[in-house]
Amino acid sequence: MMLPTHALAGMLLALPYALAVPEFAGVALVAGFLGGVVPDLDMYIGHRKTLHYPVYYSVLAVAAVPVTVLHPSAEPIAALFFLIGAAVHSVADIFGGGLELRPWEATSNRAVFDHRRSRWIAPRHWVRYDGAPEDLLLSVALAGPLLIALGGVPRLLAIGSLAVAAVYSVVRRALPAIADRLVGLLLDFDSAKRIVALVPARYLDGSGEQLSSNTVDE
Ligand SMILES: [Zn+2]
Incomplete structure (x- = not known):
């Protein structure tokens, strides 16, 4: 899946908390956004291996829940929603295309590296490739609740992500x-x-x- 889809997913996962605890809404939403984005910073250095941890981010996110409940301050809240965004990103990439120049050809058997088992997980192709029409549709669906519920900087992040998603989808196959x-x-x-x-x-x-x-x- 493309980066904006992950960013929007990270924000959407933080939305219920943001609505329930307005005091930390900005922290939770921005942390979710960053959690969705950061794994793909490994684009040029071991993509989907160096910063993608489908198992470990998930374990850490679960472990961060009680810490956040006991100490509901900005740092644990930011850490929790960052980890949730990064975990969902790393797991979601399994359901997209593989690591290849033209992922719509579906020739790669590498989606995300599983560090725990030291092996690559094969792509499922539910979303055929990053920037596919279904990927854009997913971005639109994820952005919908955010655009309805949010204002200010989080709303701008959602609008910006959606704009990038639209442009990327149009040019993806020409890249x-x-x-x-x-x-x-x-x-x-x-x-x-x-x-x-x-x-x-x-x-x-x-x-x-x-x-x-x-x-x-x-
Ligand atoms: Zn990724």
């Missing part, structure tokens, strides 16, 4: 061709070859392939 063309252009410059060599193999197609052998990606 591999654009990336390949960009790599082709960069290869005309010696200094740029070193940069291209750092790009994960799954972002390259054709012209960049032989340079990607020392990639840091999984």
Whole structure:
């Protein structure tokens, strides 16, 4: 699933608490948003492995519940909703596409790394690929309650996420061709070859392939 879908899911999971405890609404919603976003910061360094922990985030989120109940202050609340957002993100990626340049071709058997069992979990393809029409539909559905219930910064975050989701969905299937063309252009410059060599193999197609052998990606 695409990043905005995860961000909106993280916020929506914090919404009931935000409505029930307005004093900490902002903390919970922003923490949920960040929990949805942060796992994908591993995009270029072991994507869906370095910052994706489907088991451990979930365990920590459960463990954080009693702490938050006993100490309902900003820090534990932020930690709890961050962990919930990150856990749901990491688990939800299992139900999307695999790690490949064109995930709609469904050729990869890697969705998310399970650190506990030291193995990759296979993609389920309920959402065929990030940015698929059903992914956009999911973003719209998740954003609906947020836009109805929220104002201020959280509302802006939801609107911004939805806007990114819409644009990303429109351009998603063109991205591999654009990336390949960009790599082709960069290869005309010696200094740029070193940069291209750092790009994960799954972002390259054709012209960049032989340079990607020392990639840091999984
Ligand atoms: Zn992810």
